[in-house]
Amino acid sequence: MRDDGAKGRGCRIGRRQLLAGAGAGLLCLPWTRRGSAASPPTLVTSIRSLSNPYHAVWKQGADAFAKSVGLQHTVLVSEGNSEKGISDIRAMLARTGGNMILNSDPNDTPDARPIVEACAKAGAYVVTQWNKPADLLPENFNPYYVSYIGFDGVASGRTIAEHLFKAIGGSGGIIGIGGLISNTAAIERKLGLQQALAANPNIKLLDFQVADWKATNAYTITNGLLTRFGDDIKGIWAANDDMATGVLEALRAAGSAGKVPVVGIDAIKTGLDAVKSGEFACTMSSNPFWQGGMGLSIGYHAATHAIDVAREPPLHRQFYGKTTLITRDNVDEYVATNVKSHPALHYNDLWGNIAGPLRGNQAAPARAG
Structure with a gap:
């Protein structure tokens, strides 16, 4: 210049x-x-x-x-x-x-x-x-x-999985909700989940289904899995917050919101609100x-x-x-500096x-x- x-x-x-x-x-x-x-x-x-x-x-x-x-x-x-x-x-x-x-x-x-x-x-x-x-x-x-x-989708997928495992006490069944099947972020985040599962043998993946990044798809899928697995589902891993929001709506309809921890990625406002209320265990911001x-x-x-x-x-x-991991410990600060301004x-x-x-x-x- x-x-x-x-x-x-x-x-x-x-x-x-x-x-x-x-x-x-x-x-x-x-x-x-x-x-x-x-x-x-x-x-x-x-x-x-x-x-x-x-x-x-x-x-x-x-x-x-x-x-x-x-x-x-x-x-x-x-x-x-x-x-x-x-x-x-x-x-x-x-x-x-x-x-x-x-x-x-x-x-x-x-x-x-x-x-x-x-x-x-x-x-x-x-x-x-x-x-x-x-x-x-x-x-x-x-x-x-x-x-x-x-x-780094692998690191992000693994990090939120590990936080979910901790939230459910280190053992039990979970379900996974993935993004577009040939999408780089979706592929990497699923790999991160698989790495976390391999390192935590007391956690069982009951099922993994693809919702194409859409809350509506995740809602429908979660409803079906709740009927299929019932109380065996102790936590739900979602590859992004939009799908995690659909998951949460299904849990609310079933009366299980706040009892079955959910994790996601993107730190959208509904995800941040859910972290603050305790319905999400964490989200992550890029x-x-x-x-x-x-x-x-x-x-x-x-x-x-x-x-x-x-x-x-x-x-x-x-x-x-x-990226930034967001939990109840730092959600208020994140909202003040990244949502309200x-x-x-x-x-x-x-x-x-x-x-x-x-x-x-x-x-x-x-x-x-």
């Missing part, structure tokens, strides 16, 4: 001012595309559904970043339909002529490849989160595939507000040439973000939330960054 000032949206600031502004979560970078001046890009977020409370908070974070740079922000929702999700992104690429920055949570793991390939072909910058095939590498699509942000805002910021920094992605270290191209994001601190490298990360033959 040049020291003699930055131009964008009519603003002109020096490097020292820029860095000072970053401390307040502000960002003003010059917009150039392929080495020449062009109209400002469209910021695009692609997520599953705004009816999902987790993705609703993601959108809030994305809106906050868009406001900080004064750019238009468009949200695309797949509603759990991979074909729609990919088609909508391709349509937006055509509409913008590739002059866009995409922050995408692909509906399913295989969806990431056509999304990245379409963006690279159009000259659009893309950050993907949660889902991608292991051999889809950002460095193979320089400079357009900027980064992949994941969260900070969707950060995901929405910083996913766009990382792409924006690449598109404005504030960073040269080919020179970034491998840890900046593919990484796990930090959101912490100011420092949009120039692109890598401050990195927890570590991906497990089993694959590298390209000639790794560039």
